[in-house]
Amino acid sequence: MSETVAIIDYGSGNLRSAEKALARAGVEAGLDSRIIVTDKPDVVASADRVVLPGVGAFGDCRRGLLAIDGLKEAIREAVRVKGQPFLGICVGMHLMAREGHEHGTHQGMGWIDGVVEKMEPADGSLKIPHMGWNEIELTDAGRAHPVAGVIEPGDHAYFVHSYHMALADKSALLATTDYGMAVTAIVGEGNIIGTQFHPEKSQKVGLKLLRAFLEWRP
Amino acid sequence: MLKARIIPCLDVKDGRVVKGVNFVDLKDAGDPVEQARVYDAAGADELTFLDITASHEKRDILLDVVSRTAEACFMPLTVGGGVRTEEDVRKLLLAGADKVSLMTAAVKNPDIVRQLAEKFGSQCIVVAVDAKEVAPGKWEVFTHGGRTPTGIDAVEYSKQVAALGAGEILLTSMDRDGTREGFNIPLTRAISDAVSVPVIASGGVGTLDHLVEGIRDGHASAVLAASIFHFGDYSIAEAKAHMIRAGIPMREID
Numbered sequence: 001m002s003e004t005v006a007i008i009d010y011g012s013g014n015l016r017s018a019e020k021a022l023a024r025a026g027v028e029a030g031l032d033s034r035i036i037v038t039d040k041p042d043v044v045a046s047a048d049r050v051v052l053p054g055v056g057a058f059g060d061c062r063r064g065l066l067a068i069d070g071l072k073e074a075i076r077e078a079v080r081v082k083g084q085p086f087l088g089i090c091v092g093m094h095l096m097a098r099e100g101h102e103h104g105t106h107q108g109m110g111w112i113d114g115v116v117e118k119m120e121p122a123d124g125s126l127k128i129p130h131m132g133w134n135e136i137e138l139t140d141a142g143r144a145h146p147v148a149g150v151i152e153p154g155d156h157a158y159f160v161h162s163y164h165m166a167l168a169d170k171s172a173l174l175a176t177t178d179y180g181m182a183v184t185a186i187v188g189e190g191n192i193i194g195t196q197f198h199p200e201k202s203q204k205v206g207l208k209l210l211r212a213f214l215e216w217r218p
Numbered sequence: 219m220l221k222a223r224i225i226p227c228l229d230v231k232d233g234r235v236v237k238g239v240n241f242v243d244l245k246d247a248g249d250p251v252e253q254a255r256v257y258d259a260a261g262a263d264e265l266t267f268l269d270i271t272a273s274h275e276k277r278d279i280l281l282d283v284v285s286r287t288a289e290a291c292f293m294p295l296t297v298g299g300g301v302r303t304e305e306d307v308r309k310l311l312l313a314g315a316d317k318v319s320l321m322t323a324a325v326k327n328p329d330i331v332r333q334l335a336e337k338f339g340s341q342c343i344v345v346a347v348d349a350k351e352v353a354p355g356k357w358e359v360f361t362h363g364g365r366t367p368t369g370i371d372a373v374e375y376s377k378q379v380a381a382l383g384a385g386e387i388l389l390t391s392m393d394r395d396g397t398r399e400g401f402n403i404p405l406t407r408a409i410s411d412a413v414s415v416p417v418i419a420s421g422g423v424g425t426l427d428h429l430v431e432g433i434r435d436g437h438a439s440a441v442l443a444a445s446i447f448h449f450g451d452y453s454i455a456e457a458k459a460h461m462i463r464a465g466i467p468m469r470e471i472d
Contacts, residue, residue, distance in 0.1 A: 016285070016288050016289075016312070016313070016314045017288050017292070017314055017316070020288060020289050020292075020314075021292050024292070055338075055339050055341060055342065056338065056339035056341075057339065060339075126220075127414060127415055127416045127439055128414055128415070129340065129341055129385055129386075129415065129416070130220065131341070131385070131386060131416050131439070132220050132221060132222075132223050132263065132416070132439065132440065133220070133221045133223065133263055133469040134219065134220045134221065135219065135221075154470070156221065156469045158293075158294060159220075160294075160341045160385070161341070162340070162341075178219050179219070179220055198294075200292060201292060201293060201294050201316065202292070203258065203261070203292050203293055206292055207292060
């Protein structure tokens, strides 16, 4: 039976590329996945996998999510109650954290014990946003992870962000990238995973990671 | 560490790729989606479409080009040219662009940068600065392909739009564009050093050394070039290998 992958549409930017990249990754994996961009809570609640993209600001994305009646509860149902695999991308990953400090303090979903803060690299010549291709370095936990573990030494992914997730508990840290500081690149715990970079914009490396997500059976 | 980026730019008119020398004498270099596919496979770090379609009625052709490109290419795509309103931005982003670049609209009303950055996020708002030298060490913003002076200082303007929320600046030296004599390095460095956001250097690339100079001497985060790639003078891989040899960190292509 084919799986349903719900990409959550809460008014946050361009979802076409996430949709197309997941579709391509599914084809490459020989899977018959149905990729659905949706804002319907019942579709999300019954999906086999959930993807939460996100561009823009933490607070705006959170507001967008809460503005749709029942959507937050539907995500919780699919991910926390049923334990379906979840992927958060960029601000979608940030929303997995306990709290965000972008333009005020906002509560996240609280799945990962971390706080989203403004990046302040010690080297003042480093540009913010951190924009472009940077190398992904896996932690031991990342190397052992079925999804993150497909990243190989020297693999690069496309980042664009000014805020990053600082983790209170490093056990959820699967990968970092170096930008004057060790920036959280991938986090994960149980059936949830999040990437600071954009796999849908990271060419082969991104498609490889999306494919591993579609094949993941946590 | 973060790598410098190479960004091929495709000038698109009525849905076809062209590239001008000083914006005249256009040559047809093919279908934009096919070219995008080639650059994606070649490991370009990003891609930019500059729409130079004059007629407003034909502008929707570009949306189709963007949407077909987004289906075939999984790399960041920036679209510029004639982007004026929130609706223009929304349509391009929904079609599959990751960033839009604003030019004349931002010169006329810099506050639109703030409005659009608040609405869509700084990460997708690029401001294109077309600058010409008006006195030694002094550069002015020009519009309309370098024909219309604005009286606005290019360095001050870049600082202003960055403060308003531009996520990146696409800096073109109008003195160099199409000449193949290399970037205007003093201009590039003056603006790169003045703003905290990344600067893409553009205008004048004729050799691979020029790409190196844009990053090393101009302090740009990325280099944009068109004709040296389109007409097969150099490949993206050759350009990256050359830059790596010059000590610039680049993402290698396997």
